[in-house]
Amino acid sequence: MSAPKLDVLAIGNAIVDVLARAEDDFLANHGMNKGGMALIDESQAEAIYGAMGPGTEISGGSAANTAVGIATLGGRAGFIGKVREDALGAVFGHDIRAAGVTYSTPAAQAGAATARCLILVTPDGERTMNTFLGAAQDLTSTDIDEELVRSAAVTYLEGYLWDPPAAKEAFLTAAKVAHQAHRKVALTLSDAFCVDRYRAEFHKLIHSGTVDLVFCNEVELKSLYETADYDTALDKLKQDAKEAVVTRSEQGASFISAEGVVRVPAYPVERVVDTTGAGDLFAAGFLTGYTKGLEPTDCLHLGAMAAGEIICQLGARPQRNLLDLARENGLLS
Amino acid sequence: MSAPKLDVLAIGNAIVDVLARAEDDFLANHGMNKGGMALIDESQAEAIYGAMGPGTEISGGSAANTAVGIATLGGRAGFIGKVREDALGAVFGHDIRAAGVTYSTPAAQAGAATARCLILVTPDGERTMNTFLGAAQDLTSTDIDEELVRSAAVTYLEGYLWDPPAAKEAFLTAAKVAHQAHRKVALTLSDAFCVDRYRAEFHKLIHSGTVDLVFCNEVELKSLYETADYDTALDKLKQDAKEAVVTRSEQGASFISAEGVVRVPAYPVERVVDTTGAGDLFAAGFLTGYTKGLEPTDCLHLGAMAAGEIICQLGARPQRNLLDLARENGLLS
Numbered sequence: 325m326s327a328p329k330l331d332v333l334a335i336g337n338a339i340v341d342v343l344a345r346a347e348d349d350f351l352a353n354h355g356m357n358k359g360g361m362a363l364i365d366e367s368q369a370e371a372i373y374g375a376m377g378p379g380t381e382i383s384g385g386s387a388a389n390t391a392v393g394i395a396t397l398g399g400r401a402g403f404i405g406k407v408r409e410d411a412l413g414a415v416f417g418h419d420i421r422a423a424g425v426t427y428s429t430p431a432a433q434a435g436a437a438t439a440r441c442l443i444l445v446t447p448d449g450e451r452t453m454n455t456f457l458g459a460a461q462d463l464t465s466t467d468i469d470e471e472l473v474r475s476a477a478v479t480y481l482e483g484y485l486w487d488p489p490a491a492k493e494a495f496l497t498a499a500k501v502a503h504q505a506h507r508k509v510a511l512t513l514s515d516a517f518c519v520d521r522y523r524a525e526f527h528k529l530i531h532s533g534t535v536d537l538v539f540c541n542e543v544e545l546k547s548l549y550e551t552a553d554y555d556t557a558l559d560k561l562k563q564d565a566k567e568a569v570v571t572r573s574e575q576g577a578s579f580i581s582a583e584g585v586v587r588v589p590a591y592p593v594e595r596v597v598d599t600t601g602a603g604d605l606f607a608a609g610f611l612t613g614y615t616k617g618l619e620p621t622d623c624l625h626l627g628a629m630a631a632g633e634i635i636c637q638l639g640a641r642p643q644r645n646l647l648d649l650a651r652e653n654g655l656l657s
Numbered sequence: 658m659s660a661p662k663l664d665v666l667a668i669g670n671a672i673v674d675v676l677a678r679a680e681d682d683f684l685a686n687h688g689m690n691k692g693g694m695a696l697i698d699e700s701q702a703e704a705i706y707g708a709m710g711p712g713t714e715i716s717g718g719s720a721a722n723t724a725v726g727i728a729t730l731g732g733r734a735g736f737i738g739k740v741r742e743d744a745l746g747a748v749f750g751h752d753i754r755a756a757g758v759t760y761s762t763p764a765a766q767a768g769a770a771t772a773r774c775l776i777l778v779t780p781d782g783e784r785t786m787n788t789f790l791g792a793a794q795d796l797t798s799t800d801i802d803e804e805l806v807r808s809a810a811v812t813y814l815e816g817y818l819w820d821p822p823a824a825k826e827a828f829l830t831a832a833k834v835a836h837q838a839h840r841k842v843a844l845t846l847s848d849a850f851c852v853d854r855y856r857a858e859f860h861k862l863i864h865s866g867t868v869d870l871v872f873c874n875e876v877e878l879k880s881l882y883e884t885a886d887y888d889t890a891l892d893k894l895k896q897d898a899k900e901a902v903v904t905r906s907e908q909g910a911s912f913i914s915a916e917g918v919v920r921v922p923a924y925p926v927e928r929v930v931d932t933t934g935a936g937d938l939f940a941a942g943f944l945t946g947y948t949k950g951l952e953p954t955d956c957l958h959l960g961a962m963a964a965g966e967i968i969c970q971l972g973a974r975p976q977r978n979l980l981d982l983a984r985e986n987g988l989l990s
Contacts, residue, residue, distance in 0.1 A: 418706060
């Protein structure tokens with residue numbers, strides 16, 4: 325087993341976000357679940373886009389955001405995800421490479437357009453996402469660069485990959501290759517509705533050891549174990565998962581392992597602008613510390629800092645230098 | 658002469674902005690004039706885009722920004738400008754209509770792609786622009802909806818329209834139709850380098866009365882009269898122009914007319930994030946007051962407020978409700 329060349333290889337849906345401000349009424353009138361992620365088809369995407377306000381286009385995608393966050397914190401990150409060869413695909417590719425992430429998944433030459441996520445940001449800063457998967461659906465096992473997987477200390481997979489049917493196979497291929505190379509596999513549960521769609525399969529992934537490290541927030545955790553009680557759900561996760569990170573917004577976050585549970589409070593935030601990417605950047609901060617071998621408490625602090633910073637701006641790609649911020653906070657040297 | 662249906666019809670290059678943070682070194686290494694606007698071809702656009710950092714795509718275009726600003730302040734605004742039928746063209750059209758601006762210029766079915774402006778924002782908030790004109794070059798006199806021109810109290814033209822060769826004719830057609838309908842014609846000088854390219858023609862437009870109201874900043878004014886002395890340039894403008902608005906960043910702004918000169922200080926700003934759109938939004942605020950028949954001082958205050966607000970955010974399209982802000986400031990009811 326050679327030393328890893330990448331700290332984290334993230335695999336997920338390659339998506340460009342279109343962010344617009346909206347009132348709560350808009351969500352209600354369009355039957356959207358506030359705070360959630362809904363899958364939409366092309367005609368729904370056109371209808372919502374036509375009705376929503378002026379937008380800002382920023383590259384997104386949950387695992388891609390995490391990869392960019394890690395690179396911005398000075399870590400070595402790679403990404404695998406599928407775009408179409410079109411204008412938004414070019415934007416996605418430019419942005420992730422410009423952030424310092426290794427990315428070479430070939431763009432689809434035909435088929436659906438590059439995925440986009442229509443994100444409505446309400447006055448309270450909460451984001452409600454509507455994803456047209458498009459070309460992201462075309463990710464298959466053949467897109468998994470096995471050499472890249474073997475070269476990464478952690479392969480990080482998003483639960484949303486369970487939505488595009490062929491991507492599931494790509495996910496399992498990557499996990500198998502990673503374990504054969506004695507690397508670790510991490511999974512984020514992504515979204516409570518996503519957990520609801522694939523609960524049994526997610527249980528199996530965690531329970532069977534296909535996944536070594538689980539990321540989730542409180543709502544996803546409760547959905548996984550179908551309980552309204554946080555402590556009950558946490559106890560079950562402790563039994564099932566080797567290691568797990570659970571985030572609870574302003575109530576801080578916990579790391580669970582065989583050593584027990586470690587907790588940190590939330591990072592202080594002046595004004596929430598847009599919560600898009602909070603979970604993605606928490607994972608970025610945590611994994612940056614984790615792959616450097618930092619103590620779990622410091623990994624959690626790094627996650628809380630990155631999440632706290634990203635909710636003070638629009639979109640899930642950091643505008644501020646997170647490495648400088650981590651140094652100011654004494655979390656990285 | 659019937660009552661105008663639009664307060665302002667803006668005509669300009671239809672552009673999507675790609676904004677990225679950059680250090681001053683980046684500008685120097687690429688031979689860019691800090692704070693200016695340079696025209697680039699497609700291969701230069703690719704080279705700069707490839708080298709620049711992760712971007713944020715926001716609809717732009719100088720006169721288009723002004724039209725959106727007016728609509729956001731509760732005014733009735735229209736826009737004429739050319740995009741290609743492509744992904745960025747769709748973004749431009751969606752955003753300007755979603756802001757409440759009348760926009761129906763047919764998109765080009767062939768030819769160059771929708772125009773984009775690569776904007777480097779340095780740590781001091783200054784923006785340096787690199788414009789690939791693309792489909793904006795295809796604006797011709799046939800795109801001038803004469804009924805729309807006649808319906809607007811003011812037709813507002815950007816000096817940048819002098820760059821695409823055919824657009825110059827469209828500009829002159831619009832000015833002629835507006836004057837035949839006893840409406841006013843306004844011109845912004847756009848940029849000091851633009852003034853340098855078309856100085857003699859701009860002098861003629863102002864001197865001949867093709868333009869009734871001129872907008873410029875201090876640097877453009879000095880370039881127009883080829884002098885380093887502000888007062889000398891201002892005196893010359895007083896003699897040449899019927900009416901003019903001159904902005905001087907933190908030194909405030911002036912309105913010149915046969916009645917004399919009126920001055921207001923700059924609007925207080927906490928922290929400059931990105932100066933993109935400062936001049937465009939100043940014009941938006943001023944014209945909103947002007948077409949409502951407000952006193953020149955109040956028109957200038959509205960301009961200063963809109964400009965002061967836009968430089969506290971990324972991009973030239975207002976994220977905050979400017980009408981609410983104008984009401985809080987007692988400038989609009």
